[in-house]
Amino acid sequence: MKLRHIILAAVAIMTVAACHNNSGEDVAVAPVEGDGTVSSLNPSDPDYDTYFSKERLRIDLVLAGNRTEQYAYLEELHKEASWSGSPNSLIDRSGYGQYFYEAFVGETLVFSKGFSTLFEEWRTTPQADAVSMAANQTVWMPFPKQKVHFVLYQRVRATGMLEKFFEFDIDPEDTHIIPGPDNNYGVVALQYKGESSHKVDLVFAGEGYTEKQMPKLRQDARRMMEYLFSLDPYKSRRDDFNVWLVQSISKDPGVDIPNWGQWRNTAMDSMFDTFYEDRYLTIQNHKKIASVVSGANFDTIMIIANETKYGGGGIYGSYAMGTSDNELSDIVFVHEFGHSFAALGDEYYTSAVAYEDYYPAGVEPWEPNITNQTDFNAKWADMVAEGTPLPTPDEPEYDNVVGLFEGAGYMAKGCWRPYRECRMLNNTAPGFCPVCQRAISRMIDYYTK
16 A cells, blocks of 8 residues: 555654643543533524634644544644635534534634544554554634634544544634645636525545646536536535536546556545555545645535546545546445535445444444434434334335335444435435435535525
């Protein structure tokens, strides 16, 4: 495996400071009290103009550890282009993500957001038992007008509880905050439907496209955009989206495919064979993605890799990725976008994966479309028609019925999905099931209303 893709930030870890309080002493990190929820699940949203300017704050972090322990470090802060999110959706109440961060002014919670990372997925693989590693991860928030206290939580897989494990203060007047975008890539509007603060801003970025291949990138992005808007609920809510394209340039065409002995010099160092899974295409240094899109408006990110091979990846709140020229490229794109945008979980259970004990028994998955019945009432129980057997037999007579079908989340037993056929289960389904459609629509509402 390519070493520069795995040991992503060892130097950065050696150069950043540990978490301290205002006196310079180390800050203890402790589990969240009570039921493990963070403080942003109940309060009302603050007034945007009181606490934030129009710009975006980029926070570059380093995550490090192994299966049993994890640490976080601050690497850099950046002041970037305008914040795209809704001024009325500053507090994330979804409960989605393996991580969660909050920003406080004094005792007032002014922003929060959940997300997941490729690094957390790696922590569930056998390799995490043998070695400690590090990875870059970026998160964003509106640029504050005054000092804020940033708190990062991790979700403990064994309990499902959120645990605080890193915190620090951010001073907007800090002269070390890096201004402006990291590049001069052109940004093209593929679809503009109105002011970003009331739209979902989807940004495409190219990976493995040379400067001469920019027309191909534009063509590929438009094709994928049109396919997305051919499926509900995206089709009926197309006017809620702005779509942008960052014309990011790579030196070489294509991406790294270690199993083929293929290595390419590209803008974001993407790679197949992630966790030694042939079809898993990812970008393991998330900071490279953040750098590429630093001059664009976005709420959600999709990377198009200039390749023919089947594969892709999607991580909630981080990015989705797929190839351009496989016969299933458009289908893979909408599946992976379901992960990254709407927090949808994988419903398949027969394909090989590298994870171990990804959904432990007794802990309800946070994804909205899978359940282990620890707390099914919190999922789609309200959408099940009276008289539908639970669990629901996986038989043709229950086609187009919302129920409880066993087999989901990489497990044939002990995990259930809501529909016999859905794009989160397989590529042949006609579209997303009603449960996934509702989850997607709710996420669109979060960004637009």
